[in-house]
Amino acid sequence: MSGFTFPWVTLENLAGLLRAALLLFLAIPILMAASRAVRGWVEKKYSPQQGMVAGKVILYPGLVLIFISVLQELGFSLAPLLGIVGIAVGFASQTSVSNVISGFFLIGERPFEVDDLIQVGDTTGRVMSIDTLSVKLRTPDNRFVRIPNETIVKSQVTTITRFPIRRLDLNVGVAYREDIGRVQKVLLEVARANPRALMEPAPNLFVDGYGESSVDLRLAVWTVRESFLALKTELLREIKERFDSEGIEIPFPHRTLYVGSESDPFRVRMGPAGTDLREASGPVPITPEDPAGDEAAHAPDNPTEQDPSAPPPQR
Amino acid sequence: MSDSSPIPDDGSIWGTHWIEPGQRIHWDLGPRRFWVEARTGEIRLAWAEAPDVGEHGPGAEDGSAPDPEWSRWALPGDMGGVEITPALPDRALVVTPEQPFHLLPGAKARVFARVPVWVQIRLAAEGQAPGSGPLLVEVPSVVLSDTWWGTTTEGELAYWLPTSARLLIDPARHRPYMAVCTLQMQNRSTAPLPVDRLAIRAIHLSLFQGKDSLWADEAQVTYQGTVEGSQIEMSGSAPDEAGPTRSVASPRAPVQRGLRGRTFHRILSLAGQG
Numbered sequence: 345m346s347g348f349t350f351p352w353v354t355l356e357n358l359a360g361l362l363r364a365a366l367l368l369f370l371a372i373p374i375l376m377a378a379s380r381a382v383r384g385w386v387e388k389k390y391s392p393q394q395g396m397v398a399g400k401v402i403l404y405p406g407l408v409l410i411f412i413s414v415l416q417e418l419g420f421s422l423a424p425l426l427g428i429v430g431i432a433v434g435f436a437s438q439t440s441v442s443n444v445i446s447g448f449f450l451i452g453e454r455p456f457e458v459d460d461l462i463q464v465g466d467t468t469g470r471v472m473s474i475d476t477l478s479v480k481l482r483t484p485d486n487r488f489v490r491i492p493n494e495t496i497v498k499s500q501v502t503t504i505t506r507f508p509i510r511r512l513d514l515n516v517g518v519a520y521r522e523d524i525g526r527v528q529k530v531l532l533e534v535a536r537a538n539p540r541a542l543m544e545p546a547p548n549l550f551v552d553g554y555g556e557s558s559v560d561l562r563l564a565v566w567t568v569r570e571s572f573l574a575l576k577t578e579l580l581r582e583i584k585e586r587f588d589s590e591g592i593e594i595p596f597p598h599r600t601l602y603v604g605s606e607s608d609p610f611r612v613r614m615g616p617a618g619t620d621l622r623e624a625s626g627p628v629p630i631t632p633e634d635p636a637g638d639e640a641a642h643a644p645d646n647p648t649e650q651d652p653s654a655p656p657p658q659r
Numbered sequence: 660m661s662d663s664s665p666i667p668d669d670g671s672i673w674g675t676h677w678i679e680p681g682q683r684i685h686w687d688l689g690p691r692r693f694w695v696e697a698r699t700g701e702i703r704l705a706w707a708e709a710p711d712v713g714e715h716g717p718g719a720e721d722g723s724a725p726d727p728e729w730s731r732w733a734l735p736g737d738m739g740g741v742e743i744t745p746a747l748p749d750r751a752l753v754v755t756p757e758q759p760f761h762l763l764p765g766a767k768a769r770v771f772a773r774v775p776v777w778v779q780i781r782l783a784a785e786g787q788a789p790g791s792g793p794l795l796v797e798v799p800s801v802v803l804s805d806t807w808w809g810t811t812t813e814g815e816l817a818y819w820l821p822t823s824a825r826l827l828i829d830p831a832r833h834r835p836y837m838a839v840c841t842l843q844m845q846n847r848s849t850a851p852l853p854v855d856r857l858a859i860r861a862i863h864l865s866l867f868q869g870k871d872s873l874w875a876d877e878a879q880v881t882y883q884g885t886v887e888g889s890q891i892e893m894s895g896s897a898p899d900e901a902g903p904t905r906s907v908a909s910p911r912a913p914v915q916r917g918l919r920g921r922t923f924h925r926i927l928s929l930a931g932q933g
Contacts, residue, residue, distance in 0.1 A: 507812050536804070543806040543819035544753070566807065568816055 357419070364417040371410050379403040393458045393474055397451055400476060439494070443477040446493035450474060456503040463502040464491055509542065510572050512565045514579060517558030519593035524551065524559060530590055534582050535565045540575040542566040557597045672835065673868060673907050675783045677740035678702075686743075688778060689800040689836035695780070696729070697738045703729040704780060706798050732795060734782070742783040742792055744908050745776040745873055747838060747861040748799065753806050754820040759855040762846040762882070770824040770844070771900075772859060773837040775801035776866070776873060779908075790909070800836040808858050817858060824857060828900055833872035840864065841877040841898045848884030860891060862911040863918065867897040867904035874901040891918050 379402040387395030469481030481489040535547035545566045552560040678697040685694045696703040781792035806819035846852045864875040874897040881890040897904045
């Protein structure tokens, strides 16, 4: 049996292949184990984020070294390869390099850490990892969001969980006829009665201004960051219940219409659908049943003089 | 289910109560009523605001059933009983003195604060050491509001005591569900110490049953004007005012040689934090 012959397989090549295989099958597991060990040690001693970075600092350069060594063992000359590939990779990886450098800024500046809740633009999520190229978030509705490090560095980032307590601001509008002093007392009582609301820093009430339909108040209550949403829900419900029991009005938007002089009364006639309300002297009321009302209400004098069959005005 | 047997609120609540299957016991503690019911291979617990419920507890036939439902536990063996113990709250307590005052350099003062206790219910068995049974529930007799002891960027979560600390203890104000915490303060700094808020490190205090009230061991706080906090030492025994007492609960976090902690609001201000 003549068998197959491999003229390119020499003893020297075989030794190189063997060394390359050894490198792949021994060095990579050892490297990964070392990376994990360093990561665990740094995590215990410092923080999970720093542990993750330390692990990657060991892993990635190690992988590059192994890759280069394997190629050398296989007989590749790396000089021309690195030259050509280097230029190509250099052009192609401008964004990646920018992300890597931004990643170092993020690690150095530490605006947030793993497990922090952050907001970047319209995205809010908990930080899962801060990697070489990107930051990974998990949103409250359980979506995975990857944000390039460069974007993070260029954007305004809010770390919601940076400080242990937060202030909850609730905007509350009350009718103009209400006694603001009494409303203030009631709102502060509601806030103090909720166990989640911190007694210190004490709840506070601000009068924000006079709105279109209401006196606008702002109730500021402090709570621990974990209770923020629960307190918001509870306070909104408790304020409504307490206002109902105290007879304090939360007004709907009001519009006051003046026709002619503001001192003249604005007569309104109500009637069932189909009633000809235009018999009334003065402006015709605007009712849902009367599609002509809108135009009629703007008639300066006697609206009954208008021709109902006339075409609509040209715009 | 047979009628519920009440436990009087004279301090005999604390301890082990043996219950036969089919038996139900209840007791009032402050604004709350608690029930324990034994069934074959099962124990049930419930608690509710006392004014809203009847004697028979949740699910009773008298129509006064409150909202809470029974918490149920399957037992590993035959039903023995329950051990009911008081415990101080699981965080520091912030209290204001009845009248804010200044402690002059070298001066000492003692204040008393009344703290609503928590109720721990453990499974008990014959021959079992006190406090060694599995903890079933821990319920505050009065729900206290949260407060923050520190600044908006640093500090610790604490409970706010609605009662104020007094320079004299009034026996008429003793309640079975309240423990009296005694704080002895000494100012060893060179400047007067304004005392307008105090933090009581309740987790390090033991509890003792006195004649008509629970007492915590006396804490001695020495202020030396440093920003790190005051030196706090627990006496390990109830104050003399308590009279004869018996120990009913160990501290949640025992300390061997005292500790340093922020007790006075002034210290937070000194550290630029208050």
